[in-house]
Amino acid sequence: MKINLNDNFRNLAQSYLFSEIGRRVREYQAANPDKSVVRLGIGDVTLPLPACVTAAMQTAAAELGDKKTFRGYPPEYGYDFLREAIRAHYASFGVSVAQEDIFVSDGAKSDCGNFTDVLGDNTVYMPDPVYPVYMDSNVMSGRTVVLLPSTPENGFLPMPDERCSTGVYYLCSPNNPTGAAYSAGQLKVWVDFAKASGSLILYDAAYEAFISDDSPRSIYAVEGANECAVEICSFSKTAGFTGTRCGYTVVPGTLMAGDVSLRALWARRQATKFNGVSYPVQRAAAAAYSPEGMAACMENIAYYKENARLIAALLDQKGIPYTGGKNSPYLWLACPGGMSSWDFFDYLLQSVQVVGTPGAGFGACGEGFFRLTSFGSREATAEAVRRLRGAL
């Protein structure tokens, strides 16, 4: 072909992180077939969906099999029953969001990636280390990215500094991969900065249900955020929907750039390039946000949090600095003895057969750090802690 492809793809870093982890684990297992490997690297949920959620999906499937209750194309922005359930979810922790500002999608990753469609040329700011989708979707669209280091000095929670000016800011709280969560006061600084500079905050709240302290579960808990922030959220980690696929993005009607409504642009983008979420999935999502569903989801989250507590207790005992675990399924620890991320990975694999995720895989500032997750089973987590106790 002689057509032009998108040359920006040449600027993408190859994402070898999880394939490289897989390769090293496979090689180790091949050489040591008698050793059992415990994985605390996984960023995916493992507990099953609550019964009322699968029942809702099955009922909806049956409706699609009956001429009297069949449904065709869903509304592009989500059924009202689900948008209302999401509005009520926000209200349950005291945040007011208008139903018409809620756009249901097949997941936060899609919305994160697709949101660049409605933006023009802006300087884009994001933390380092970072969820790779923020970076890669901006590289693909040829935008300039400025990284804001997340370091022990700032508690892995970068704040606006002298390098920051009008632009688009990606914030994720509780953070993937560091597990750190902004306080209300810190978010207020970000919102004030965004309003003063005319910036847009793209706020990723995918882990909000893990918050245990008084950190805000939504940026809209902060006054003024509806004039400067879009919030992207998901059922994946709250309700175990990584395989079921449903998320949502809130674009307040109050977000204006000159005479143009950002909500109107996102609505047009979604109506043009998206055809709504599967009806049974939307019913399942609404069931997850019902009182019964949410109680079951919070039980699952409590299970993961107890795993996190077991890991955190060991790190405390060993005096290893870390963030996360309290408001997040992730624990982000400093590799002992100044080891590099990958050296520490190899050390744990070789010595005690525990697999985590090298922090360097999430950005340059992740070098020297390591991510453990609490999404495994209790048994696997306890075994990993037992082994780590000997190795650290």
Place this chain on the structure above:
Amino acid sequence: MKINLNDNFRNLAQSYLFSEIGRRVREYQAANPDKSVVRLGIGDVTLPLPACVTAAMQTAAAELGDKKTFRGYPPEYGYDFLREAIRAHYASFGVSVAQEDIFVSDGAKSDCGNFTDVLGDNTVYMPDPVYPVYMDSNVMSGRTVVLLPSTPENGFLPMPDERCSTGVYYLCSPNNPTGAAYSAGQLKVWVDFAKASGSLILYDAAYEAFISDDSPRSIYAVEGANECAVEICSFSKTAGFTGTRCGYTVVPGTLMAGDVSLRALWARRQATKFNGVSYPVQRAAAAAYSPEGMAACMENIAYYKENARLIAALLDQKGIPYTGGKNSPYLWLACPGGMSSWDFFDYLLQSVQVVGTPGAGFGACGEGFFRLTSFGSREATAEAVRRLRGAL
């Protein structure tokens, strides 16, 4: 906000078609509450999903509710069981497609809209009238579009002409909205042109299951197409999945622009901005392509085709020129007496309370034409035909 939004959105035509139809019908009904309106404008399926399809979805939902069978993130390009079912579907009509070239998605609309992400600056060609997603997604990304008129003279099937040079060509066959389908010979001309000019064809085969004659059901039935064509297809019209949401795009590994593989770019785009399709939906889709599922789907399609035959028989009897109906759920007719599309719409609504879709809504060359669809019930279709017999 002082950030820059995507200014290309200012160049989008407002899409008033279906809202304008809705407005006129509502006003008519309010003024004439005793009249019953019959709708043949709908582009959405109405028959329920086959029993084996809903059963597969329910079983998969149950699996997600059980710790032993729970599944998290799906593979970004689709489960192997579904990619294999799609490969076998192609094989069932004699077309060879490699499993690793198949990318499962939440629908053809998403893939059509998102495919511009991997393309650079090219002249883009598409028929007029046209499915609005082709036009709008290219306007959003600031590309130059050249329209190829679909007229009675070319049987509503534009062919390469002197205006065509290296670029990206959207073809849809069987066509929405005209219902016309390219023959193997015509597609061969397109493929030869694309290869000679180094062009890319984006081939939309969403209506392939409606083909009754020997028109190709896939562009890959034509030799050389795997060097110049991407094919986008869907379960929506084949299996009644408009509300269930599943589609797929075939990007042959043989598609190269210089040293760059288009498949590698699409794979990276999808892995970055998409997280795969809901597991129960993928199971449902695979069930639709099973022998039992496909037999049930073809029964439904036969039902719609009989509706189309009833409408076509009337048009034949009245001597009204039309395309479609044979290889498509759509019939595209010339408005009698040289009426404009909207005048004819109003005439049918006022005189016999039959609602169709004004062709002008699909592009300038649609003016003077009108789309009727066969997706209604048999009863509604028969009643519409009875009424149209009096009015035409």
